[in-house]
Amino acid sequence: MSEPLRPLRRNEIRQQNEALICQAAEKVFAEAGFGGATMQLIADLAGLPKANLHYYFPTKEDLYRRVVQDIFEIWLHAAEAMDSAPGPVEGIGAYIEAKMEISRRHPDGSKVWAYEVMHGAPVIQDYLETTLRDWTSGRVRLIERWIAEGKMARVDPEHLLYMLWAATQHYADFGHQIATLNGQPLTDADWQRATDSVKTMILRGIGAV
Amino acid sequence: MSEPLRPLRRNEIRQQNEALICQAAEKVFAEAGFGGATMQLIADLAGLPKANLHYYFPTKEDLYRRVVQDIFEIWLHAAEAMDSAPGPVEGIGAYIEAKMEISRRHPDGSKVWAYEVMHGAPVIQDYLETTLRDWTSGRVRLIERWIAEGKMARVDPEHLLYMLWAATQHYADFGHQIATLNGQPLTDADWQRATDSVKTMILRGIGAV
DNA sequence: AATTTTCTTGACCACTTGGTCAGGCTATGA
DNA sequence: TCATAGCCTGACCAAGTGGTCAAGAAAATT
Structure with a gap:
């Protein structure tokens, strides 16, 4: 400016x-x-x-690729909250909070990522197969450990991750639909309630108290 | 053919x-x-x-509008499963099953809808404001009744609906990402496990047993 | 059989697109 | 100060876009 x-x-x-x-x-x-x-x-x-x-x-594609990569970085960074946690309540709770915050701050980035994946990930397929896959399998092992330690119910770790991604990114990707149903864009308080709702339902859903 | x-x-x-x-x-x-x-x-x-x-x-837009409307009809139809149910276990369980089935059978339709909403719903804004809003408020009342009757925990009905939409549509919209992480497209058994996982986590998440 | 209505399609057009390029401009380093 | 390398941009282009149209083919109606 x-x-x-x-x-x-x-x-x-x-x-x-x-x-x-x-x-x-x-x-x-x-x-x-x-x-x-x-x-x-x-x-x-x-x-x-x-x-x-x-x-x-x-080229246009070069620019597009750069935008997609930037978002990917942000998301990977957000996941660090999960690793240092003693259990699912803190770990997954923090991850939900981080991802909700990103949905709020970077809705456009989230949409571009959604667009890219929806269309078959022509540009970042290699990221999916390497970085994202590695990250995922690491988190799956973490969740399995928590389950083995009796800290949460026996749920399918992959599908838990999908639910985390889906529930949080929905507030960015479908923000327009939510705002329409809400009658207006979400306020600070609305975002807080949304985050709390997602946390409450998922943490209870995986039997983590 | x-x-x-x-x-x-x-x-x-x-x-x-x-x-x-x-x-x-x-x-x-x-x-x-x-x-x-x-x-x-x-x-x-x-x-x-x-x-x-x-x-x-x-025009291209006429064709596009038709495609979007078709998907919207399918989803509205799927919601009927919820209404005739005695409680959340049956109602929300059936709704999840119906929506997962749609994600599996009509992934392209789901993507077009996602695309449309992500881009500000230029074509179906009126649907969001009328049909979808009415449908939503009806379901909100239904959920509130279930809560009042002690059939489920006190959760925010709107955010429960968002979670249902997010979790189920994710398997269509992000199907490519899921298939990549899975190493191959989901099999029949995979879809069954996915549906069960979503049902289990959400039903437990809302305290419906 | 004749006529009308609906369907089919190759050729065409005005317009927009991503991308190029030559030539000018500006900071930097010697 | 001067030369060099990096930055800027108006004008341009080939390729493709949504959409049109007129003339014909096929079905329906009389």
């Missing part, structure tokens, strides 16, 4: 413009999908000429 | 071609989104010349 008074250094220029473009791209990709998004729209939203986008990101 | 030997009656032609086009459109819209889908692709998949699509559906 603010025009800096001092001339920018080379690195700053690149970093700042890439961030500006990514931010605009995330929004446009979320609103229109890959096919519906146009470089012109992204350029306008970023306040740059279209040719400038192609200077930083040679 | 089978070419009928007898000449078709007018009504049959119209009905058959519209169904053929809708079927192809559902798949293409699910795979590419509204913006990414092209009438040419849909035409090719339906095995008809593009101009013929425009005879039955004047």
Whole structure:
């Protein structure tokens, strides 16, 4: 927003413009999908000429890939809350809170990810097969340990993870539907209630008290 | 698939071609989104010349609207299982089963719906505000009654509905991700386990035994 | 058989798209 | 100060887009 008074250094220029473009791209990709998004729209939203986008990101797909990867990073980071916990109440509780917070702060990113996966993950298939699969199997073992230690009921760990992803991301991906049914966008209190509801139902659902 | 030997009656032609086009459109819209889908692709998949699509559906948006409405009908129909039930165990259990079955049989339809809502529901906003809102408030009252009758724990009915939608539709919308993590598409037994897992966790989560 | 109505389709068009490029501009390093 | 390398951008293009249309084929109606 603010025009800096001092001339920018080379690195700053690149970093700042890439961030500006990514931010605009995330929004446009979320609103229109890959096919519906146009470089012109992204350029306008970023306040740059279209040719400038192609200077930083040679193709539309390059830009899209960058946006998807950014979200993936955020989600992976959120999962750390789970690992250091002594049991499911703290671990899964914290994970739900982190993921709900992301749904609230990065709804566009969540939508772009949903869009990408829904369409067969043409761009991040390798991430699914490597990073995400590894992460998942690690968490599955963690949950199995908690079950073995009697800290929660015997549930299928994979399907518990799917439910966690589904329940939390739903508030981002289907935020418009929720806001419509709610009569208005969720307030701070609404988000708190949503988070509490998800936590309560899931923690009780897996028999963690 | 089978070419009928007898000449078709007018009504049959119209009905058959519209169904053929809708079927192809559902798949293409699910795979590419509204913006990414092209009438040419849909035409090719339906095995008809593009101009013929425009005879039955004047614009791309008309066709898209039809596809979205079809899915909405299916989901509304699935909800009937909930109403005639004596309590949450039967009612919500049956609803989960019905919705999981739809996720399995109509994954493309579910994706198109998700796509539509994610992008602000430009086409079916009125449905959200009328039909879906009415349906939702009816189900909220039903759940509140069950709570009042002590048949389940005191949970927020709206957020329970969101969780039901999220958990079941996730298996359609994110089916590709699930299949990747699973190493292969879900088998019959996998679907059964998924349905059982969702039912078990949610029913326990709402304190319905 | 004649006529009307519905269906079919190749050719076409105005418009938009992602992407290019040459030439100008600006910071940096010597 | 000057040369170099990185940044910026208006004008442009080939490819594809949704949609049209006129002329014909096929079914229905008389």
